[in-house]
Amino acid sequence: MLSKKEKDLIKEIWERLTPVAAEIGADALLRMFASYPGTKTYFSHLDISPNSSHLLSHGKKIVLAIAEGAQDISQLTVTLAPLQTLHAYQLRVDPKNFKLLSHSMLVSLACYLGDEFTPVAHAAMDKYLSAFAAVLAEKYR
Amino acid sequence: MVVWTDFERTTIQAIFSKIDYAVVGQAAFSRCLTVYPWTQRYFGQFGNLYNAAAIASNPKVAAHGKVIMEALEKAVKDMDNIKATYAELSTLHSEKLQVDPDNFMLLGDCLTIVVASQLGKNFTAEVHAAFQKFLAVAVSSLRRQYY
Numbered sequence: 001m002l003s004k005k006e007k008d009l010i011k012e013i014w015e016r017l018t019p020v021a022a023e024i025g026a027d028a029l030l031r032m033f034a035s036y037p038g039t040k041t042y043f044s045h046l047d048i049s050p051n052s053s054h055l056l057s058h059g060k061k062i063v064l065a066i067a068e069g070a071q072d073i074s075q076l077t078v079t080l081a082p083l084q085t086l087h088a089y090q091l092r093v094d095p096k097n098f099k100l101l102s103h104s105m106l107v108s109l110a111c112y113l114g115d116e117f118t119p120v121a122h123a124a125m126d127k128y129l130s131a132f133a134a135v136l137a138e139k140y141r
Numbered sequence: 142m143v144v145w146t147d148f149e150r151t152t153i154q155a156i157f158s159k160i161d162y163a164v165v166g167q168a169a170f171s172r173c174l175t176v177y178p179w180t181q182r183y184f185g186q187f188g189n190l191y192n193a194a195a196i197a198s199n200p201k202v203a204a205h206g207k208v209i210m211e212a213l214e215k216a217v218k219d220m221d222n223i224k225a226t227y228a229e230l231s232t233l234h235s236e237k238l239q240v241d242p243d244n245f246m247l248l249g250d251c252l253t254i255v256v257a258s259q260l261g262k263n264f265t266a267e268v269h270a271a272f273q274k275f276l277a278v279a280v281s282s283l284r285r286q287y288y
Contacts, residue, residue, distance in 0.1 A: 034270035107253060107254060107257045107269060110254045110258040111261050113258070115258060118193075119171065119196075119197070120193050122176050122254065
């Protein structure tokens with residue numbers, strides 16, 4: 001469960017990261033591909049080498065979606081409805097992989113925010129990304 | 142048999158030679174207890190773990206964090222023999238402490254995050270992947286004696 005304090009914290013952090021969405025998103029994806037090579041199988045149609053334009057634009061898309069959800073976490077199911085359909089019927093990414101990207105995203109945040117990524121912020125963010133992933137997988141079956 | 146590339150070996154050894162075990166151990170272990178509060182179930186004798194601030198200032202938590210890092214160092218010192226090095230620790234965690242082995246990676250993830258925030262940009266995707274692999278081997282070795 002996310003407290004009001006946690007929701008505000010999450011919203012504030014993602015608002016701050018929106019201007020560097022491409023950088024953070026690409027970094028998280030790169031980490032995921034390096035640590036969990038199986039995840040690359042979903043991206044054979046893109047150039048996912050470091051600094052490629054595909055990687056940056058795809059990373060940006062992901063971070064902006066996460067930031068949008070953070071604007072009003074109680075409305076996650078509404079906000080994510082189109083993405084739910086996309087992942088369930090078209091992309092069909094095994095939901096186990098959402099955890100891998102979430103972890104990679106947390107590491108990217110730790111590198112970017114340093115000491116500011118306190119245990120409290122980390123806990124809140126982990127909870128939010130878990131909720132996000134769960135909603136994303138809702139239409140799968 | 143784990144096969145380590147030269148890059149992975151030097152990366153792991155470099156990370157462990159750079160970090161302060163007391164600081165990183167305390168940070169990672171207290172982070173684990175804060176982010177995944179159910180892990181507190183194994184530490185009833187540690188006193189006040191009531192909230193993030195209490196955990197962060199708890200001396201038993203800090204001491205235990207250092208113990209964990211020193212145990213990880215044993216694996217770093219003999220990377221080709223981690224299974225053997227951890228056989229006794231594995232039995233301890235399984236038979237005496239009765240820790241659910243799924244928890245090992247929770248601590249591993251928190252350690253990764255602490256090292257990441259320390260090294261910043263230097264914790265590149267490649268360095269990160271090497272560190273992840275080392276932790277996976279350590280965790281797998283710790284799981285071995287469970288039955």
